[in-house]
Amino acid sequence: DAGVIQSPRHEVTEMGQEVTLRCKPISGHDYLFWYRQTMMRGLELLIYFNNNVPIDDSGMPEDRFSAKMPNASFSTLKIQPSEPRDSAVYFCASSFGMVYNEQFFGPGTRLTVL
Amino acid sequence: QQPVQSPQAVILREGEDAVINCSSSKALYSVHWYRQKHGEAPVFLMILLKGGEQKGHEKISASFNEKKQQSSLYLTASQLSYSGTYFCGTEIKSGGSNYKLTFGKGTLLTVNP
Secondary structure, X not given: OOOOEEEOOEEEEXXXXXXXXXXXXXXXXXXXXXXXXXXXXXXXXXXXXXXXXEEEOOOOOOOOEEEEEEEOXXXXXXXXXXXXXHOEEEEEEEEOOOOOOOOEEOOOEEEEEO | OOOEEEOOEEEEEOOOOEXXXXXXXXXXXEEEEEEEOOOOOOEEEEEEEXXXXXXXXXXXXXXXXXXXXXXXXXXXXXXXXXXEEXXXXXXXXXXXXXXXXXEOOOEEEEEEO
16 A cells, blocks of 8 residues: 555645645545644644544634545645644544554645745 | 653663653553654554553553553664654543544654764
8 A cells, every 4th residue: 555645745825825735545544634743732633534524623723724534535634714823744644443553644744834 | 631741852872772751631541652753754653552452563662551641662772763753642532432642742862873
């Protein structure tokens, strides 16, 4: 398997623009996670899905952030409008099962909002 | 809810040992350990489960004290390749039958020749 695939790897945008990050989980995995990593806050869980259904979105910072998982092989994280404080590395991860199972992380998307 | 890791950073010479600690204020179902090298994604090392079961890396060991809600990662005879940031993740019940994995801020380990 190719592992978790994320695109784009780097995104530079201007404040106010819409940003869409994409993720393809490992085939057969039933959990998908979106994380944000910054120096100040570390690795934060934003939202996670089980069988394409959002389970816990309590980490989503505000209404500007939304995530979807239309099918088992694709998920998006959208920021609209983007702000400079959204600059971070966004990781997508997937796992087979939740409890007691390792998560496989994608390479991340480095987002810079000017 | 974020677990607390200590130390924040440690510098070793090749061959030396290190211990990284992780503590939580919540009852834990499991503790995960990951390592992240600069510019890369976190990579799974091991999971410690309630009841003492472990699964993961052969050359790195860890302990899990369920009563104290603490875990420690033991890196013995460190190698240059051990350098990176180590994260513990604590898995707690978040409601109903759902669980949540929350990561600490990480411990930066540098191994010098």
